[in-house]
């Protein structure tokens with residue numbers, strides 16, 4: 281299983297989490313159900329956004345890559361996201377794998393060379409690939425960069441498509457100069473894609489967008505650039521492979537890094553019977569559902585079994601935009617302020633369905649934390665553990681009531697449905713629903729009254745509540761991994777990574793129950809005001 285690679289020209293932001301958090305949750309549940317999962321990611325290190333930034337800052341591309349590679353490597357665990365291997369597309373394995381795959385495509389007749397006339401800046405004395413040029417979008421007329429209509433229709437642009445280009449470094453009007461490039465014969469994969477895409481598992485948006493593109497007619501794809509940062513094309517002094525060639529191959533490169541480190545078998549996953557699952561953001565469906573399966577197929581590798589594309593990200597009601605200030609920098613704006621990583625994981629998956637627009641805003645964030653995590657989940661766990669500690673100091677005698685067991689069985693069923701449908705909100709809601717049931721159960725049985733008159737009954741109620749607490753710990757671990765560690769400690773039975781079936785196992789009577797501390801912290805009005813102010817200030821500064 282893989283997650284779309286973070287491009288390492290800046291720190292982690294909230295839109296990254298839109299993919300990584302659900303993917304991490306999915307992997308954790310798969311493992312709880314006994315699946316053997318290798319969870320792969322990498323830093324995406326090539327392409328012109330990095331070289332342009334390096335030039336602007338007077339450093340080398342490698343300086344930038346190393347700085348942010350380290351950042352992401354350290355960042356993911358802080359959010360509870362753990363990859364089996366987090367590699368780099370600049371690793372020698374990936375350079376070699378990219379060359380091998382393109383060679384295999386060439387041998388099979390899927391790659392050909394062609395001369396093109398492309399913009400060349402006489403002042404900078406070089407070709408202007410992708411972000412080295414700005415001009416006018418041929419589709420909508422908006423101001424655009426060489427690789428993408430970033431201020432208009434959002435379409436990807438192929439080399440040579442941009443109208444009225446200018447050098448983005450010095451502003452000079454470029455000349456057109458002939459240069460040799462390589463193309464992937466995507467048109468030859470049309471029949472394959474028509475047959476493959478309808479059977480591709482994952483979210484509908486991935487499948488449907490890709491099919492639409494096939495219907496609209498495929499074009500061969502330029503897979504090289506005149507640049508010296510990237511995977512060098514053998515025998516061509518001035519060319520590297522386009523970053524969108526070696527980035528997905530980075531999934532394989534990173535798996536090879538894992539295999540070398542652990543003695544694992546990377547080919548089992550990429551050429552053998554292992555299932556291949558990609559979690560991605562909505563902007564890269566084109567690459568993962570058209571180019572990528574065609575490249576794999578044409579080079580003799582397995583093709584993806586599922587592509588799970590998420591919906592888009594908004595911040596404070598507006599489309600996510602770093603330049604317009606609609607952004608949350610996860611370390612600076614969130615973790616460094618002492619806010620809870622689990623609460624953010626929860627918000628990301630519980631706000632809305634996986635393929636809908638997810639809006640991050642501080643007001644609903646605060647409401648969700650205070651009402652659902654503190655008020656419902658935290659409240660049930662704390663009341664149960666406190667009552668058990670004060671009155672029994674250990675798990676008291678009792679039998680799990682059929683009604684209580686049924687609630688847990690129902691929750692497991694809903695979680696399984698949520699996983700099958702890639703609907704993580706369903707899972708989060710089911711867990712809060714189980715805690716809400718626990719609160720109702722505790723409230724209606726009133727063990728605090730029973731202790732005086734019917735102590736055995738009171739103990740039985742608390743036994744049931746502790747059993748529910750254990751079930752919750754098992755079921756919510758993939759969502760709230762940091763908190764669950766604390767619950768296991770308070771329950772006196774560390775069962776990290778317990779299988780899903782553990783939720784239905786009996787409790788051991790007599791296990792000591794420690795004095796609990798509340799798991800979730802209420803967000804005060806003052807904190808909310810501060811956070812909201814930080815958000816509006818950033819938006820103001822960006823627009824001013």
Ligand SMILES: [Zn+2]
Nearest residue numbers: 417420429433
């Ligand atoms: Zn456009």
Ligand SMILES: [Zn+2]
Nearest residue numbers: 401404447450
């Ligand atoms: Zn120039």
